[in-house]
Amino acid sequence: MKHVLMYSDEVSRVEYDPSHPFKPGRGKYLMDLLNRYTLLHEANQCIATPRPLDEELLYLFHTRYYIDMLKRADEGRFTLEMLESGLGTGDNPLFPGMYRFSLVTAGGTYDAALKLLSGEASFAFNPIGGFHHGGKDHAGGFCYVNDIAVAAQTLIRHGKRVAYVDIDVHHGNGVESAFYKSNKVLTISLHESGKTLYPWSGFENETGEGEGLGFNVNVPLLKGTDDEVYVYAFEEVVPPLVAAFKPDILIAQVGGDTHREDPLAHFNLTSNGYQRVIRDIKALCPAILAVGGGGYNAWKTSALWTLAWAEFCGLTPHDHYAGVVGGMMYGPEVHAGRLCDEPFVVEGQEKQECMDHARGIVSWIKGNVFPVHGI
Numbered sequence: 001m002k003h004v005l006m007y008s009d010e011v012s013r014v015e016y017d018p019s020h021p022f023k024p025g026r027g028k029y030l031m032d033l034l035n036r037y038t039l040l041h042e043a044n045q046c047i048a049t050p051r052p053l054d055e056e057l058l059y060l061f062h063t064r065y066y067i068d069m070l071k072r073a074d075e076g077r078f079t080l081e082m083l084e085s086g087l088g089t090g091d092n093p094l095f096p097g098m099y100r101f102s103l104v105t106a107g108g109t110y111d112a113a114l115k116l117l118s119g120e121a122s123f124a125f126n127p128i129g130g131f132h133h134g135g136k137d138h139a140g141g142f143c144y145v146n147d148i149a150v151a152a153q154t155l156i157r158h159g160k161r162v163a164y165v166d167i168d169v170h171h172g173n174g175v176e177s178a179f180y181k182s183n184k185v186l187t188i189s190l191h192e193s194g195k196t197l198y199p200w201s202g203f204e205n206e207t208g209e210g211e212g213l214g215f216n217v218n219v220p221l222l223k224g225t226d227d228e229v230y231v232y233a234f235e236e237v238v239p240p241l242v243a244a245f246k247p248d249i250l251i252a253q254v255g256g257d258t259h260r261e262d263p264l265a266h267f268n269l270t271s272n273g274y275q276r277v278i279r280d281i282k283a284l285c286p287a288i289l290a291v292g293g294g295g296y297n298a299w300k301t302s303a304l305w306t307l308a309w310a311e312f313c314g315l316t317p318h319d320h321y322a323g324v325v326g327g328m329m330y331g332p333e334v335h336a337g338r339l340c341d342e343p344f345v346v347e348g349q350e351k352q353e354c355m356d357h358a359r360g361i362v363s364w365i366k367g368n369v370f371p372v373h374g375i
């Protein structure tokens with residue numbers, strides 16, 4: 001079965017605003033790195049161009065009121081009520097082509113879901129997808145349309161069991177809201193605590209409602225969290241829950257903003273922790289739909305996604321240029337350095353606090369959520 005990269009040059013050329021931290025151009029940087037490290041040359045790999053989503057499919061999650069407003073905003077017809085829906089703010093600016101951008105990015109995730117549904121692919125990756133803050137009636141956190149919610153709804157309608165694992169540093173609040181009352185999707189988000197980071201939510205006691213009780217799992221971790229703490233929390237919580245849930249398809253939001261060089265958040269992960277967790281995710285389910293999510297050190301994020309792509313495809317990137325310095329380097333390498341980071345650990349009191357907190361959260365989840373799943 002195929003490994004598919006959803007890639008759109010059109011999307012990669014979009015700018016929200018030159019000063020805005022969300023850079024769709026990361027898709028192009030990723031493509032450059034994949035070519036550079038010869039990670040797109042296998043017989044079972046292919047690149048697919050996303051098609052814009054059929055507007056009707058947006059209503060699997062979004063309200064017509066909101067989408068109408070988004071279209072009006074796109075046409076430059078700004079009205080004050082838009083601000084209440086998060087449109088035209090610093091985070092979610094209005095820019096020409098924003099509606100088309102939303103349809104193509106969501107179309108990429110939707111097309112990827114269809115490829116998994118049909119059995120054509122066992123792994124598909126839409127790097128400029130994963131807009132996990134998008135609400136049904138509002139934009140939030142650089143997200144206008146929630147491609148994940150639309151794709152997951154589609155998979156559910158085809159009778160599939162879906163697990164969602166979100167390793168972006170921010171809480172996946174939009175996806176949480178979409179399935180909070182449902183037991184059809186097991187939603188797990190690991191993130192920096194809402195006490196110190198947007199969207200200020202995602203606490204462990206948000207576990208779902210009604211039929212969905214126990215099917216929404218949050219693992220909030222303290223700022224400063226490093227590879228050791230993160231991998232510990234992930235491996236204690238995620239594999240047992242996903243194994244008990246037995247998904248047909250797993251959606252992974254693989255944001256790169258947990259990295260210690262990310263300018264918007266406060267974790268201390270390196271590529272080592274990120275890669276380890278990707279390896280863990282790969283082992284969870286034979287069918288995986290990955291979406292790129294956040295990551296505001298654009299070059300570093302593309303390097304992490306390169307590692308993720310390689311890991312999911314079972315390949316080892318060969319750094320033919322390791323140790324080469326100065327004028328011999330070219331392309332994104334000049335900015336990104338090597339694909340892999342040196343190990344880094346936090347020490348002392350900060351480390352102790354991060355680990356103690358993580359142990360407390362893990363213990364709470366094991367006591368309150370695991371029993372719902374018979375573990």
Ligand SMILES: [Zn+2]
Binds near residue numbers: 293
């Ligand atoms: Zn994020």
